Amino acid sequence: xxxxxxxxxxxxxxxxxxxxxxxxxxxxxxxxxxxxxxxxxxxxxxxxxxxxxxxxxxxxxxxxxxxxxxxxxxxxxxxxxxxxxxxxxxxxxxxxxxxxxxxxxxxxxxxxxxxxxxxxxxxxxxxxxxxxxxxxxxxxxxxxxxxxxxxxxxxxxxxxxxxxxxxxxxxxxxxxxxxxxxxxxxxxxxxxxxxxxxxxxxxxxxxxxxxxxxxxxxxxxxxxxxxxxxxxxxxxxxxxxxxxxxxxxxxxxxxxxxxx
Amino acid sequence: xxxxxxxxxxxxxxxxxxxxxxxxxxxxxxxxxxxxxxxxxxxxxxxxxxxxxxxxxxxxxxxxxxxxxxxxxxxxxxxxxxxxxxxxxxxxxxxxxxxxxxxxxxxxxxxxxxxxxxxxxxxxxxxxxxxxxxxxxxxxxxxxxxxxxxxxxxxxxxxxxxxxxxxxxxxxxxxxxxxxxxxxxxxxxxxxxxxxxxxxxxxxxxxxxxxxxxxxxxxxxxxxxxxxxxxxxxx
Numbered sequence: 001x002x003x004x005x006x007x008x009x010x011x012x013x014x015x016x017x018x019x020x021x022x023x024x025x026x027x028x029x030x031x032x033x034x035x036x037x038x039x040x041x042x043x044x045x046x047x048x049x050x051x052x053x054x055x056x057x058x059x060x061x062x063x064x065x066x067x068x069x070x071x072x073x074x075x076x077x078x079x080x081x082x083x084x085x086x087x088x089x090x091x092x093x094x095x096x097x098x099x100x101x102x103x104x105x106x107x108x109x110x111x112x113x114x115x116x117x118x119x120x121x122x123x124x125x126x127x128x129x130x131x132x133x134x135x136x137x138x139x140x141x142x143x144x145x146x147x148x149x150x151x152x153x154x155x156x157x158x159x160x161x162x163x164x165x166x167x168x169x170x171x172x173x174x175x176x177x178x179x180x181x182x183x184x185x186x187x188x189x190x191x192x193x194x195x196x197x198x199x200x201x202x203x204x205x206x207x208x209x210x211x212x213x214x215x216x217x218x219x220x221x222x223x224x225x226x227x228x229x230x231x232x233x234x235x236x237x238x239x240x241x242x243x244x245x246x247x248x249x250x251x252x253x254x255x256x257x258x259x260x
Numbered sequence: 261x262x263x264x265x266x267x268x269x270x271x272x273x274x275x276x277x278x279x280x281x282x283x284x285x286x287x288x289x290x291x292x293x294x295x296x297x298x299x300x301x302x303x304x305x306x307x308x309x310x311x312x313x314x315x316x317x318x319x320x321x322x323x324x325x326x327x328x329x330x331x332x333x334x335x336x337x338x339x340x341x342x343x344x345x346x347x348x349x350x351x352x353x354x355x356x357x358x359x360x361x362x363x364x365x366x367x368x369x370x371x372x373x374x375x376x377x378x379x380x381x382x383x384x385x386x387x388x389x390x391x392x393x394x395x396x397x398x399x400x401x402x403x404x405x406x407x408x409x410x411x412x413x414x415x416x417x418x419x420x421x422x423x424x425x426x427x428x429x430x431x432x433x434x435x436x437x438x439x440x441x442x443x444x445x446x447x448x449x450x451x452x453x454x455x456x457x458x459x460x461x462x463x464x465x466x467x468x469x470x471x472x473x474x475x476x477x478x479x480x481x482x483x484x485x486x487x488x489x490x491x492x493x494x495x
Contacts, residue, residue: 003359003360004360007356011345011347014347015347069345070343071343071344071345072344072345074310074339074343075339075343075344075345075357076360077308077309077310078308078310078332078335078337078339079332079357079360079361080329080330080331080332080333080361081329081332081360082329083329256312257312258312259271259305259310259311259312260305260310260311
């Protein structure tokens with residue numbers, strides 16, 4: 001698996017898109033940090049960008065890489081290699097190279113800004129950890145969709161729909177259900193609802209770490225009680241790990257049964 | 261070497277293989293023939309584990325290939341359409357496959373045989389179809405495995421390369437290898453093949469030498485013998 005990972009990783013590192021992605025974060029980091037005096041505001045803006053953009057890029061890159069490397073995959077399938085190591089190698093290659101662009105792109109301006117001396121280092125690290133998790137989650141979901149769809153256009157369509165649903169539609173449905181059932185106690189339901197969407201989960205995790213939960217009212221207090229504690233943090237990280245593990249397991253399962 | 265028992269495969273509603281039994285237990289050149297869509301490539305891909313059969317067993321050197329991948333180190337495969345990652349250079353691709361599969365020095369000789377030196381530093385995406393096929397042949401033959409599977413090896417080759425390919429196949433045969441070839445070029449098949457495996461509607465219709473095929477169909481000429489099977493069964 002590591003050899004496949006190495007080839008996929010270097011293949012992507014040579015592609016100009018990785019540099020565009022890296023340069024985008026570099027520019028974003030520099031602009032937000034050096035043209036903005038308030039560090040915590042910068043982190044919030046970054047969060048908003050990361051939480052929407054990272055899943056989108058992970059999804060598109062995942063689907064694109066799978067379909068583009070089809071020939072390479074077929075070449076590998078005739079070699080004495082396990083199917084699971086071929087596909088996992090490619091998946092980790094994509095996820096790692098995207099994570100690298102993210103970490104380096106945001107990390108360099110932050111280091112230049114002197115972040116190691118500031119208190120925001122923990123907020124910022126959490127931001128990066130969440131970003132890496134989202135990259136791994138969404139590229140795994142994208143690989144799943146691509147594996148299940150021979151048709152490129154269909155695969156792309158489903159992948160974008162998946163992103164749209166988790167990034168936007170889910171929140172809408174979630175809010176609507178909260179309004180409809182507002183007469184009932186909803187603390188637990190909304191906690192579970194948050195756990196079921198990796199994007200919501202990430203957002204809540206960062207917001208509460210930033211200590212602006214007072215803005216969120218009563219529900220915020222419940223959330224704070226949960227996510228603010230180390231127990232809540234562990235549970236959330238655990239939920240994110242499950243969100244990576246399940247799609248990865250399905251990649252292994254699905255790839256074993258597929259005809260090429 | 262290869263033992264296939266009662267192989268079945270459906271793609272959706274399309275029944276491609278209907279109980280194929282095939283036994284290859286000695287070296288030689290086996291031509292797998294049949295009309296378009298008869299399941300030649302599906303059989304080959306099943307042996308390679310690229311297509312998962314619905315039913316039946318395949319054994320390579322007496323090991324069941326199900327949930328196994330190591331047996332593929334005993335098989336060299338030339339795919340039908342030479343599609344390679346287009347942003348890779350020829351030399352990088354050869355190096356990569358060697359890295360994945362094990363070291364070999366045969367590649368130098370093969371590059372020489374097919375006169376590929378001027379293309380080594382070119383990207384695969386810029387090569388012509390015939391040159392890609394030559395790269396494909398180098399990748400296939402460089403590992404010297406006991407089983408060789410060639411899916412349409414002649415596609416796009418110029419006459420000189422075709423002669424070299426025939427020489428190469430004859431040399432490999434003398435080493436006692438089992439070589440499976442699919443081709444639609446009957447003159448090529450007649451020239452190189454020891455045994456014909458004829459597939460019709462997902463089953464083995466005939467297995468034997470060219471002479472036996474001629475006797476069976478009462479034709480003097482190989483091409484007509486094949487045509488005879490086809491017209492008889494589709495008339």
